[in-house]
Amino acid sequence: MRGWILFQHELDPAIPEVPEVFRFQEAAGELGIELHVLQPHRFELVVGTVGDWVMKYHGRPIEKPDFVICRTGAETDYFTLALLRHFERRGVRLVNGPATIETVSDKLHTLQTLNRAGLPIPRTMLGTFPIDVDLVERELGFPVIVKTLKGTRGAGVLKCEDRSQFEDLAGLLESAEAKADFILQHYVRASHGRDVRVLVVGGRVIAAMERRSLTGGFKSNVSLGGVGVAYNPPPEMAELAVQAADVLELDITGIDILFDEDGYRICEANSAPGFQGLERATGLDVPGAILEWVISTQVAALERKPAPAESTALADMVFGGRTGLRAISDRNAEFRPFASAVGVRMVAAGIGCLVQGTFPQMLVDRRSPTGIGLRSLFERRAKVDLGGLNDRVQERTLMIVLAVAIWAAVLPWLAGAEPLLSGVLSVLSLAFPALFLLTSPAGRFRGGSSARRRGSGR
Structure with a gap:
C-alpha cells in the first residue's frame, strides 16, 4: 500500500x-x-x-x-x-x-452538531460585540471559560473567575477593536484540572488517558505541563465518545470528555489528535493501530461498501430492517403486545445465531438474514489489541476470585470448625469479590449510579 x-x-x-x-x-x-x-x-x-x-x-x-x-x-x-x-x-x-x-475545526459548529444529536455538552454562547455581561452572567454564570473558535493544545483558552475579571477582558477586547470570534462556556467545576482524552478509531475506543493539571490550574493538557495516566473508561463514557465520533463522521478522533456532577460532557473533538502523551500513558502504538485499521478496511473502502453500523445490522437481523420494527409498532397499539412481539423475534434471532455457531457449515444458510447480519457484525470486529480497555480480563479475574472465595467460605464448615469461627471466616472470604467490584478501574458501580442519576433527572 x-x-x-x-x-x-x-x-x-x-x-x-x-x-x-x-x-x-x-x-x-x-x-x-x-x-x-x-x-x-x-x-x-x-x-x-x-x-x-x-x-x-x-x-x-x-x-x-x-x-x-x-x-x-x-x-x-x-x-x-x-x-x-x-x-x-x-x-x-x-x-x-x-x-x-x-x-x-470550528469549535462552535462541533458543539452545535453534537447538541443537535442530543449529546451532552457544556452550555455555550457565541461571543458578540458589544459584550452583554448581564446576559453572560444570567446564562452561564461565573467563572466562565472563554475560547477562540480555532485552537489546539490548550491555546486560546482562558478562565474569568468573576464578573469584574470578565468586564476587564471585555473592555480590553473592545478597546483594542479585537473583533475576533470566540465562544463562552459554562465552567464545569467537577472537572477542574482534569478531563479524559478518548481515542476512537473506526468507531471503537482503542485507548484513553485521564489528563490532570499539576499546577492546580483548570487546563489539563499534557502539552501545557499536565500529566496523562492510562484510564479505563466506564461503558457510559466509552459509548459517549463513540457516539460523538459517529455524529461527527470522524474515522479517527480524540474526544475530550469532562466529568460532570451527573455524568459526563463532551468538551471538544479533534480530527488530528495528538498522541505522544497517550502513548506514554498507555503503551499503545497509536500510529500502528490506526494504520492496521486502514489496512483491514481498505477493501471495503475501495469498493465503497462501508460496513453497516451495529444498530443497523442488528435491526436487519432481528426485525428485517427498521421498517420491520416500525411495522410491529404499527400493528401493536399497546405496549405489552408490542413487547411480546419484539421478544419473540429476539428469541428467534438468538436461536438463529446459535444455529450459525453450532451447526456444521454445510447445514447453515450463510445468506439468511441472520447469517448476513452476523457476518456484518463480525467483520466490524476490532483489529487491534483492546485488552487494556475491555473487561474480559477483569471478568475472568472476578470469576476466579469468586470461585476461590466460595471454596474458602465452605471450607471451615467442611472442616468442622466452630459455627462462630466458620461464620466469620466465610464472611471474610465472600468479601473479596465485593472488594474487587468496588475497586474496579472500569467504575462498575460509579458508572451505573451516574447512569441512574442521569435517568432520574430526565
Missing part, C-alpha cells in the same frame, strides 16, 4: 506535531506501507483536466495514493480543504474527510 500524510509544516523536530508524523512513518515501515509526508500548498490544483488523476507536487507528476491521512487539524485552511475535496472526487480514500475536518 502507498499512502500520504498531509502536514502543513516543514519536518522540523522543534514543531510539537512533527515527532508524531515521524511515528507514523516508523509504524508504516514496520507494516510494509510506503508513506510520504506532503505539504498541501505544494500541490498544483487544477480542476477540469482530462483523466481521473492528473496531479503535480513541486511541479512533478505524482502517483495516486491508496489513502491520505490529514494531520493539519485546527490549522486546516481553505486550500487544504479544496485539495481534500479534489482527492475525494478522484476516488482517493481520506482519513478523515474534508466535510468533517471543516466541522471539527
Whole structure:
C-alpha cells in the first residue's frame, strides 16, 4: 500500500506535531506501507483536466495514493480543504474527510452538531460585540471559560473567575477593536484540572488517558505541563465518545470528555489528535493501530461498501430492517403486545445465531438474514489489541476470585470448625469479590449510579 500524510509544516523536530508524523512513518515501515509526508500548498490544483488523476507536487507528476491521512487539524485552511475535496472526487480514500475536518475545526459548529444529536455538552454562547455581561452572567454564570473558535493544545483558552475579571477582558477586547470570534462556556467545576482524552478509531475506543493539571490550574493538557495516566473508561463514557465520533463522521478522533456532577460532557473533538502523551500513558502504538485499521478496511473502502453500523445490522437481523420494527409498532397499539412481539423475534434471532455457531457449515444458510447480519457484525470486529480497555480480563479475574472465595467460605464448615469461627471466616472470604467490584478501574458501580442519576433527572 502507498499512502500520504498531509502536514502543513516543514519536518522540523522543534514543531510539537512533527515527532508524531515521524511515528507514523516508523509504524508504516514496520507494516510494509510506503508513506510520504506532503505539504498541501505544494500541490498544483487544477480542476477540469482530462483523466481521473492528473496531479503535480513541486511541479512533478505524482502517483495516486491508496489513502491520505490529514494531520493539519485546527490549522486546516481553505486550500487544504479544496485539495481534500479534489482527492475525494478522484476516488482517493481520506482519513478523515474534508466535510468533517471543516466541522471539527470550528469549535462552535462541533458543539452545535453534537447538541443537535442530543449529546451532552457544556452550555455555550457565541461571543458578540458589544459584550452583554448581564446576559453572560444570567446564562452561564461565573467563572466562565472563554475560547477562540480555532485552537489546539490548550491555546486560546482562558478562565474569568468573576464578573469584574470578565468586564476587564471585555473592555480590553473592545478597546483594542479585537473583533475576533470566540465562544463562552459554562465552567464545569467537577472537572477542574482534569478531563479524559478518548481515542476512537473506526468507531471503537482503542485507548484513553485521564489528563490532570499539576499546577492546580483548570487546563489539563499534557502539552501545557499536565500529566496523562492510562484510564479505563466506564461503558457510559466509552459509548459517549463513540457516539460523538459517529455524529461527527470522524474515522479517527480524540474526544475530550469532562466529568460532570451527573455524568459526563463532551468538551471538544479533534480530527488530528495528538498522541505522544497517550502513548506514554498507555503503551499503545497509536500510529500502528490506526494504520492496521486502514489496512483491514481498505477493501471495503475501495469498493465503497462501508460496513453497516451495529444498530443497523442488528435491526436487519432481528426485525428485517427498521421498517420491520416500525411495522410491529404499527400493528401493536399497546405496549405489552408490542413487547411480546419484539421478544419473540429476539428469541428467534438468538436461536438463529446459535444455529450459525453450532451447526456444521454445510447445514447453515450463510445468506439468511441472520447469517448476513452476523457476518456484518463480525467483520466490524476490532483489529487491534483492546485488552487494556475491555473487561474480559477483569471478568475472568472476578470469576476466579469468586470461585476461590466460595471454596474458602465452605471450607471451615467442611472442616468442622466452630459455627462462630466458620461464620466469620466465610464472611471474610465472600468479601473479596465485593472488594474487587468496588475497586474496579472500569467504575462498575460509579458508572451505573451516574447512569441512574442521569435517568432520574430526565
